[in-house]
Amino acid sequence: MNRLLRDSSLATLAGMAFSTGVWADSLVDSNNFLCTGWSAATCTTEGECDVTEAWRLNMPDFVTVDLEAELLLTPEASDEPREAEFEIRRRDEGLIVLQGIQEDRAWSWVINETSGEGTMSISSDSSNVTVFTVCTPTEGL
Amino acid sequence: MNRLLSFCLLTASLAVMDSSIAQPGSLASSLGLFVYPSADQEPDRLELDEFQCYQWSKNATGVDPLVAQPPARVEVSGGEAGAAGRSAVRGAARAALIADVADRDTSDAAWAGALLGARRGRRDQQARNEQAERNAEAEITAQNEAQTENFKKGFSACMEGRKYTVK
Numbered sequence: 421m422n423r424l425l426r427d428s429s430l431a432t433l434a435g436m437a438f439s440t441g442v443w444a445d446s447l448v449d450s451n452n453f454l455c456t457g458w459s460a461a462t463c464t465t466e467g468e469c470d471v472t473e474a475w476r477l478n479m480p481d482f483v484t485v486d487l488e489a490e491l492l493l494t495p496e497a498s499d500e501p502r503e504a505e506f507e508i509r510r511r512d513e514g515l516i517v518l519q520g521i522q523e524d525r526a527w528s529w530v531i532n533e534t535s536g537e538g539t540m541s542i543s544s545d546s547s548n549v550t551v552f553t554v555c556t557p558t559e560g561l
Numbered sequence: 562m563n564r565l566l567s568f569c570l571l572t573a574s575l576a577v578m579d580s581s582i583a584q585p586g587s588l589a590s591s592l593g594l595f596v597y598p599s600a601d602q603e604p605d606r607l608e609l610d611e612f613q614c615y616q617w618s619k620n621a622t623g624v625d626p627l628v629a630q631p632p633a634r635v636e637v638s639g640g641e642a643g644a645a646g647r648s649a650v651r652g653a654a655r656a657a658l659i660a661d662v663a664d665r666d667t668s669d670a671a672w673a674g675a676l677l678g679a680r681r682g683r684r685d686q687q688a689r690n691e692q693a694e695r696n697a698e699a700e701i702t703a704q705n706e707a708q709t710e711n712f713k714k715g716f717s718a719c720m721e722g723r724k725y726t727v728k
Binding site: 477478479480483490493494500501502503504520522523524525527542549551 | 658
């Protein structure tokens with residue numbers, strides 16, 4: 421029941437993000453923004469690919485990007501505090517590019533600074549996860 | 562009375578004789594070696610010769626078996642140690658954000674393969690790290706044993722040069 425509720429909420433949120441652009445905002449001049457993954461696809465070395473909701477892959481519902489601290493963090497209210505450091509941060513030509521390594525995973529995240537939309541890719545030696553994301557600056561929240 | 566005196570004298574002479582053989586706690590015994598003074602060397606002489614031969618072998622081989630060898634240093638690639646370390650530095654116990662993606666135990670059969678794949682990958686990495694650690698420790702143990710044997714050869718050669726029988 422909880423999952424159904426959560427599923428519906430996320431679907432609504434994702435719908436809002438796409439229909440009205442409420443969630444994806446301009447990130448220009450912002451160093452701290454809140455993001456959510458609205459859809460995800462995963463592929464394995466066996467050549468199987470599937471599309472699902474991001475939370476089904478244990479992606480946090482929301483992630484805060486702190487460019488100054490070079491950290492991805494789950495918000496304070498999150499059930500499970502999680503974090504990841506990034507080792508590369510580039511902000512150039514309207515794109516924010518973040519890259520890092522955590523345990524056996526390497527990840528890259530490219531975010532359009534103007535639209536707030538982006539794609540995160542997480543790779544291991546046997547699978548890849550692509551998460552489609554939307555971000556909004558935390559300054560205005 | 563005479564018999565008692567004879568017994569005492571015999572006991573005393575045996576004690577003197579025994580004391581000239583390497584005693585437990587001597588340098589030789591600590592190496593697992595038995596040293597017999599073939600030329601009736603005195604205990605003090607034996608002790609001095611052992612010390613000098615120990616120094617000689619130490620200089621000749623560069624090994625001092627009575628000094629504890631440094632513990633095996635094993636580099637383990639990747640893994641949780643680094644991530645845990647970073648979290649500790651930040652003073653907060655936070656789980657991995659990225660590394661746990663696609664690791665949720667879900668009843669959705671479509672994702673079972675990916676979930677198992679992610680877990681299997683991590684288990685394999687852990688097994689590889691543990692095996693590398695065991696290999697490194699075994700290699701260091703073998704090196705230490707070879708060095709100790711080399712030292713014993715040097716020590717024995719020196720002692721035999723001074724008219725001791727070493728086994």
